[in-house]
Amino acid sequence: MRYFLLLILCLSCINPAEAQNDFCSIRNTSFNAGENITFKVMYNLGRMYVGAGEATFHVALERFANRDVYHITGNGKTFRAYDWIFKVRDTYETFLDTATMQPLKFLRNVNEGGYKIYNNVVFNQAAHQAISTNGTFTVPPCVQDVISAIYYARNIDFSKYKEGDKIPFAMFLDDQVYNIYIRYLGKEDVNTRFGKFRAIKFKPLLIKGTIFEGGEKMTVWVSDDANKVPLRVESPISVGNIIVDMVNYSNLRYPFSSLLDKR
DSSP states (O other): OTTTTGGOOOOOOOOOHHHHHHHOOOOOOOOTTTEEEEEEEEEEEEEEEEEEEEEEEEEEEEETTEEEEEEEEEEEEEEGGGHHHHHHHEEEEEETTTOOEEEEEEEEEEEEEEEEEEEEEEEEETEEEETTEEEEEETTTOOOOOTTTHHHHHHHHHHGGGGTTTTEEEEEETTTTEEEEEEEEEEEEEEEEEEEEEEEEEEEEEOOOSSOOOBBBEEEEEESSSOOOOEEEEOOOOSSSEEEEEEEEESSSSSSSSSEEEE
């Protein structure tokens, strides 16, 4: 489940020449403090998928460095029945400036099959620096972390773009800057374990890790409404395939108008 939270990047696509300017100017119109979303991770065993774990995301409004911030926490874990195979207990946190939608601090505390990482990153966006547990690194303007990118990009106006457009952006993770993108694939209805939705479809360029291969092999669907909630992710992994579905939510900013039929 390494880089698990990359599964639910809900980004849109814009013309590459405009990408950096748009990523430095967006304001939040898609979520509020108090929002909670839960996802179930299912692993393919032959012809059937079985539940292997879950991820939860919570948004709180706090103060950090004398600024109002969205303190967003993402927790990922395997179910206890699967802990003996590969136990995961991951926590990711970002402190996102409410005015600029840029991260001020990022925490990563993961335990994946006994492999442990702790990283505390403070961003100096004005100086283009990321001060990590392991040193100080130069980063590009408006750099995002893996959690802030999800919530930042939920605010992009999808209606301006066409199928095939890409949005490049910079992400700081594991003391490295990754230049990646999302390819917009248009709109379609998607059936999930929660219900049927009108959705916006993407393929992110993945960072190659211990579980995921690099390239555009993952598919993501987000709600085609003002909330832009991630609904489903499908991806091959090193052994088999996984599906990640949104299974519960509370305190969305707007009505869930993309939901066509609830199961």
